[in-house]
Amino acid sequence: MVSDHLARKILQAAEELGYRRNPLAAGLRTRQTHTVGIVLPDLTNPVFPPIVRSAEHTLDAQGYTAVLADTGNRRRRERTIIDNMKSRRVDGLIIAAARRKDPVVDDCVELGIPLVLVNRTVDKHHVAAVINDDELGIELALTHLLDLGHRRIAYVGGPQNTSTGHRRYKSFIRLRQRFGLASERELAVNAVDYTETAGQTALSRMLASHRDFTAVLAANDLLALGCYDELRAHGLRCPDDISVTGYNDMPFVDRFDPPLTTLHIPRKVLGVQAAKILLERIRQPDAPIKQVRLEPRIVVRGSTAPP
Amino acid sequence: MVSDHLARKILQAAEELGYRRNPLAAGLRTRQTHTVGIVLPDLTNPVFPPIVRSAEHTLDAQGYTAVLADTGNRRRRERTIIDNMKSRRVDGLIIAAARRKDPVVDDCVELGIPLVLVNRTVDKHHVAAVINDDELGIELALTHLLDLGHRRIAYVGGPQNTSTGHRRYKSFIRLRQRFGLASERELAVNAVDYTETAGQTALSRMLASHRDFTAVLAANDLLALGCYDELRAHGLRCPDDISVTGYNDMPFVDRFDPPLTTLHIPRKVLGVQAAKILLERIRQPDAPIKQVRLEPRIVVRGSTAPP
DNA sequence: ATGAAAGCGCTAACAG
DNA sequence: CTGTTAGCGCTTTCAT
Numbered sequence: 103m104v105s106d107h108l109a110r111k112i113l114q115a116a117e118e119l120g121y122r123r124n125p126l127a128a129g130l131r132t133r134q135t136h137t138v139g140i141v142l143p144d145l146t147n148p149v150f151p152p153i154v155r156s157a158e159h160t161l162d163a164q165g166y167t168a169v170l171a172d173t174g175n176r177r178r179r180e181r182t183i184i185d186n187m188k189s190r191r192v193d194g195l196i197i198a199a200a201r202r203k204d205p206v207v208d209d210c211v212e213l214g215i216p217l218v219l220v221n222r223t224v225d226k227h228h229v230a231a232v233i234n235d236d237e238l239g240i241e242l243a244l245t246h247l248l249d250l251g252h253r254r255i256a257y258v259g260g261p262q263n264t265s266t267g268h269r270r271y272k273s274f275i276r277l278r279q280r281f282g283l284a285s286e287r288e289l290a291v292n293a294v295d296y297t298e299t300a301g302q303t304a305l306s307r308m309l310a311s312h313r314d315f316t317a318v319l320a321a322n323d324l325l326a327l328g329c330y331d332e333l334r335a336h337g338l339r340c341p342d343d344i345s346v347t348g349y350n351d352m353p354f355v356d357r358f359d360p361p362l363t364t365l366h367i368p369r370k371v372l373g374v375q376a377a378k379i380l381l382e383r384i385r386q387p388d389a390p391i392k393q394v395r396l397e398p399r400i401v402v403r404g405s406t407a408p409p
Numbered sequence: 410m411v412s413d414h415l416a417r418k419i420l421q422a423a424e425e426l427g428y429r430r431n432p433l434a435a436g437l438r439t440r441q442t443h444t445v446g447i448v449l450p451d452l453t454n455p456v457f458p459p460i461v462r463s464a465e466h467t468l469d470a471q472g473y474t475a476v477l478a479d480t481g482n483r484r485r486r487e488r489t490i491i492d493n494m495k496s497r498r499v500d501g502l503i504i505a506a507a508r509r510k511d512p513v514v515d516d517c518v519e520l521g522i523p524l525v526l527v528n529r530t531v532d533k534h535h536v537a538a539v540i541n542d543d544e545l546g547i548e549l550a551l552t553h554l555l556d557l558g559h560r561r562i563a564y565v566g567g568p569q570n571t572s573t574g575h576r577r578y579k580s581f582i583r584l585r586q587r588f589g590l591a592s593e594r595e596l597a598v599n600a601v602d603y604t605e606t607a608g609q610t611a612l613s614r615m616l617a618s619h620r621d622f623t624a625v626l627a628a629n630d631l632l633a634l635g636c637y638d639e640l641r642a643h644g645l646r647c648p649d650d651i652s653v654t655g656y657n658d659m660p661f662v663d664r665f666d667p668p669l670t671t672l673h674i675p676r677k678v679l680g681v682q683a684a685k686i687l688l689e690r691i692r693q694p695d696a697p698i699k700q701v702r703l704e705p706r707i708v709v710r711g712s713t714a715p716p
Numbered sequence: 717a718t719g720a721a722a723g724c725g726c727t728a729a730c731a732g
Numbered sequence: 733c734t735g736t737t738a739g740c741g742c743t744t745t746c747a748t
Contacts, residue, residue, distance in 0.1 A: 129740095133740080
């Protein structure tokens with residue numbers, strides 16, 4: 103071997119001469135593309151960009167390139183996208199779009215593709231994931247409302263085929279019993295999607311039957327915004343008539359009218375951890391499967407007040 | 410050749426047998442990766458996700474995969490990212506992060522890499538781009554304020570090394586002369602970045618010297634939000650004391666306090682057009698260079714009122 | 717028309 | 733330790 107210094111000089115000269123090694127060719131040979139796929143359910147949901155960005159930077163710092171894709175919340179597209187990524191031979195996958203039962207995820211596990219779920223997880227518990235503590239989050243929101251004096255609290259949940267939707271709903275039901283709160287079936291409705299319109303629809307169903315609740319706990323900020331809309335449509339004021347809480351503390355919710363009380367999740371850490379764990383799995387496929395659960399923190403703003 | 414029907418059947422059987430063709434190997438041979446790079450200045454700016462999404466879908470429908478990357482507004486990273494994409498042999502590039510003088514863009518043009526700029530463009534005018542009509546936008550905002558009765562109108566501009574920042578600023582200066590408005594130098598300050606803090610800083614400089622304007626025209630929604638913050642810090646109310654307008658009509662600005670009067674740009678069309686033009690250039694590299702300029706539309710909301 | 721062979725740019729294995 | 737070669741999976745060219 104020549105000296106390290108010389109070697110570097112040669113490489114540099116080669117670079118300057120216009121040589122760039124072709125990672126495609128290298129990948130063809132080594133079966134390592136140094137590429138990681140990131141799969142999102144919805145790029146336009148502001149929760150994700152910060153997660154993606156921190157993941158991307160972490161990956162990049164280690165010489166990996168991120169390939170992003172957006173499923174638009176559609177199952178078929180999720181499959182297509184991941185198929186495509188597999189055929190492009192990504193070294194691993196970060197999936198933020200997982201459903202509780204997700205055949206696409208199962209396939210990846212079976213094929214041994216390094217995989218980390220972020221934000222949402224699947225029911226089977228032997229897959230790497232970095233998520234937030236949904237149970238804790240709901241408890242924080244609920245006790246905040248109880249502290250303010252609310253007793254009749256409605257719940258607008260997320261889709262039950264996602265881990266977040268399911269866990270938050272279960273937690274709410276369990277806690278409301280523990281605290282001896284009103285527990286009519288109609289006081290907890292799950293939206294079909296994490297979107298504003300779905301949230302609005304859910305709340306409108308509730309307002310049609312029970313108008314006597316003083317607060318609504320929404321499983322997600324977008325749903326909470328839908329609640330804002332529906333309340334406004336009924337001439338109800340938030341928080342004067344009804345308090346509202348969200349989940350995620352996505353960017354800009356502090357500027358809404360009223361500023362949303364919600365649960366903050368450490369988005370940056372989520373992204374960084376997901377990337378790090380994935381790289382670990384890529385380098386040591388047999389290392390134990392890590393699951394990280396980060397604590398949310400309640401951020402009290404103007405959308406909650408005493409009844 | 411066998412019949413079309415039979416051929417399809419065979420291909421299908423092969424698929425089912427688990428065969429997937431390897432696009433890397435194909436790309437190595439044909440020098441076509443069917444991959445397109447999309448370069449953003451800032452993923453967390455809500456203007457971009459809708460553009461990206463529509464571009465991605467258009468690309469996808471034609472068998473191309475998008476590789477996203479976020480420069481975090483840093484020049485060095487822009488270079489690194491595009492270098493990386495080049496070495497990964499993307500077939501073309503959609504760049505939303507262009508500066509007015511952008512050596513990275515120049516390099517791509519020189520190397521003959523198919524390229525489309527979106528949202529922002531460069532000063533040299535022989536590169537494909539799909540942007541909005543900045544001059545028209547500023548005129549719409551300004552005449553709206555004039556119609557409301559404002560005469561002393563301040564301007565918070567964007568970075569002058571971007572085409573949008575530069576054009577909007579020039580338009581404002583030109584129009585304010587044409588309309589015979591107050592034209593102190595201090596009444597137009599350009600922020601160093603399209604961020605809330607930069608907007609806030611810019612407005613604070615203006616408030617320190619001239620407190621007598623009744624409206625501020627901001628070159629971008631994020632800057633306008635920064636103005637909201639600074640006004641609030643000074644105990645000034647919007648729109649009662651001072652009206653504010655933005656630019657981009659990014660998602661959620663209609664829910665802010667107050668809802669922002671701003672210019673809507675057709676984001677979806679922007680993304681679709683960029684993708685289509687790029688694909689055209691990829692398939693016919695010698696086709697004439699297209700430049701599309703879309704019309705913005707003013708959306709009047711609660712942040713503007715008579716002085 | 718069909719089938720064999722060369723080669724894209726790289727790395728890993730193999731002789732020298 | 734250095735230099736040579738085979739081959740990753742595909743497409744394209746060239747004989748047959």
